Amino acid sequence: MAKLILHQLTKDFGTGRPAVDAVSMEIRDGGFLALLGPSGCGKTTVLRMVAGFEAPTGGMIQLGDRVMSDAAQVVAPERRNMAMVFQSYALWPHMTVAENVGYPLKVRGVSGERYREKVLEALRSVRLEVYADRRPAALSGGQRQRVALARCLVTSPDVVLLDEPLANLDRHLRGEMEDAFREFHARSGATMIYVTHDQAEAMALATDVAVMAEGRLLQMASPAELYARPEGRRVGELVGRGAILSVRAGAAATRDLDWRAVQLALTSLDNGPSVDVLVRPQDVHIGEGGLPAVVENVVFEGERYSMTLRLGDGQSLRAHWRERLQVGAVVPVVIGCGWRL
Numbered sequence: 001m002a003k004l005i006l007h008q009l010t011k012d013f014g015t016g017r018p019a020v021d022a023v024s025m026e027i028r029d030g031g032f033l034a035l036l037g038p039s040g041c042g043k044t045t046v047l048r049m050v051a052g053f054e055a056p057t058g059g060m061i062q063l064g065d066r067v068m069s070d071a072a073q074v075v076a077p078e079r080r081n082m083a084m085v086f087q088s089y090a091l092w093p094h095m096t097v098a099e100n101v102g103y104p105l106k107v108r109g110v111s112g113e114r115y116r117e118k119v120l121e122a123l124r125s126v127r128l129e130v131y132a133d134r135r136p137a138a139l140s141g142g143q144r145q146r147v148a149l150a151r152c153l154v155t156s157p158d159v160v161l162l163d164e165p166l167a168n169l170d171r172h173l174r175g176e177m178e179d180a181f182r183e184f185h186a187r188s189g190a191t192m193i194y195v196t197h198d199q200a201e202a203m204a205l206a207t208d209v210a211v212m213a214e215g216r217l218l219q220m221a222s223p224a225e226l227y228a229r230p231e232g233r234r235v236g237e238l239v240g241r242g243a244i245l246s247v248r249a250g251a252a253a254t255r256d257l258d259w260r261a262v263q264l265a266l267t268s269l270d271n272g273p274s275v276d277v278l279v280r281p282q283d284v285h286i287g288e289g290g291l292p293a294v295v296e297n298v299v300f301e302g303e304r305y306s307m308t309l310r311l312g313d314g315q316s317l318r319a320h321w322r323e324r325l326q327v328g329a330v331v332p333v334v335i336g337c338g339w340r341l
Contacts, residue, residue: 002064003029004050004159004191009059011045019045021215022059027208032185032192033220034206036199037238042215043195047161050193051084052077063158078107083152084161087168089144091136098123098132101150108155122154125187126180142173142180149184162194166201174201181205199239203227211235227280229255233341236278243317244341249275257338266291266313276341281306283336284319290332293317295325309333 004027011020020042027033035043048054050061052068052075060070068075083104091100102119105111110118123129126146136144145165152160162181166174182205185192196202202209203223210220211234218238219231230236236244247265250272257265257277265277293309296316305324309317309331317333325331 002066002158003027004193005060005062006046006050007060007062009046009049009061010057011042011049011054012057018042018057018215020049020056023212023215023217024059025210025217025220027191027193030189030191032194032205032207034194034196034202034209035212036196036202036209037212038197041212043212044163046212047084047163047193047195050159051082051161052080080159081155081157082159082161083155083157084163085145085148085152085165087164089136089148091144091147093136096133096135097128097139097147100136100147101154104151104155118154122150125153126150126184140173141169142176145169145177146180149180152190153184153188156188157190160188160190160192162192164195164197166196166198178204203239209239211238213238229339230278230341233276236276236339236341240280241318242278242280243315245277245279245315245317245338246274247277249273252277252340255340257340259334259336262335262338263291266311277338278341279317279335279338281318281320283338284309284317285334285336286319286321286325286331287334288332290334292330293333295327295329295331298324298327300324 006023006025009020009023010018012018023046035046037043045054049056055074056069061068068080098119101122102115105115105118120129123132126149128146128150166177169177194205206223208220209223209226211218213234219226219235227240230239233244248268248270250270252265252275291311293311295307296310297308299306304320304322307319307321307325309319
């Protein structure tokens with residue numbers, strides 16, 4: 001195992017704007033990185049360059065001491081010891097589950113007892129050994145995804161690449177497969193790169209999340225750090241649910257704002273420049289001494305109500321509350337904390 005390094009990685013398809021623009025990051029050995037961003041942000045192109053399916057226009061990809069791609073060379077995909085799980089699973093319909101899982105071993109010339117042992121071990125790792133003789137058509141979507149994972153595991157890859165692997169599954173199966181991915185990562189010890197546009201998936205699965213937009217890397221951090229301290233308005237909008245308030249810069253002197261600082265920033269009469277402050281729903285409370293706000297919308301979410309509140313200056317907040325409030329009611333709002341973007 002080794003650290004995967006991307007240095008100034010660039011891909012230009014000649015459209016006038018690079019699909020990937022000078023992206024640099026280090027994925028630690030055994031880490032689970034989620035590439036998160038909207039459609040067209042370049043995350044799948046990064047994955048394809050790491051896999052060797054696309055040649056970079058500029059920059060370098062390095063795995064440990066081996067250079068996989070740079071201006072002088074591009075190592076072929078089959079020589080990178082990487083495995084990829086596609087959105088479509090890419091299983092051979094005429095092969096059994098065991099034959100699909102064992103196919104990469106056959107390509108490498110592995111046969112006999114060693115072949116059978118490794119296939120069985122891979123199937124056991126995803127709890128599909130009893131389905132070894134079935135065809136993919138006889139399996140559910142979640143089971144076919146597990147076959148694709150087992151096929152990755154069978155070759156003991158250094159890096160596993162996953163291109164929106166849960167996009168074709170319903171919500172229930174997605175939950176099951178998230179557990180399977182976590183177990184797979186713990187068992188294999190492989191470095192994993194997971195492309196998704198679903199922030200809930202990224203935050204639940206990954207040890208690190210890299211947020212991309214318009215071909216650029218905006219921020220890379222742990223899920224907790226990214227949620228609590230996003231760098232810039234775009235990351236704040238892409239990660240988590242919250243409200244971005246515009247306040248006077250002079251009243252928001254620090255980045256971590258408590259209630260008194262937020263209150264001062266919202267009520268300041270200073271005519272100077274404004275800054276953005278991110279407020280998460282769980283930090284908005286209904287209580288005495290708060291600023292007046294009008295309840296504009298209420299949605300029941302099971303264990304709580306999700307509300308939209310309108311402050312006196314016209315700005316909106318999101319809040320979670322244990323009781324249903326009447327639309328149109330005026331309530332006192334206390335903002336426990338905020339983060340200056």
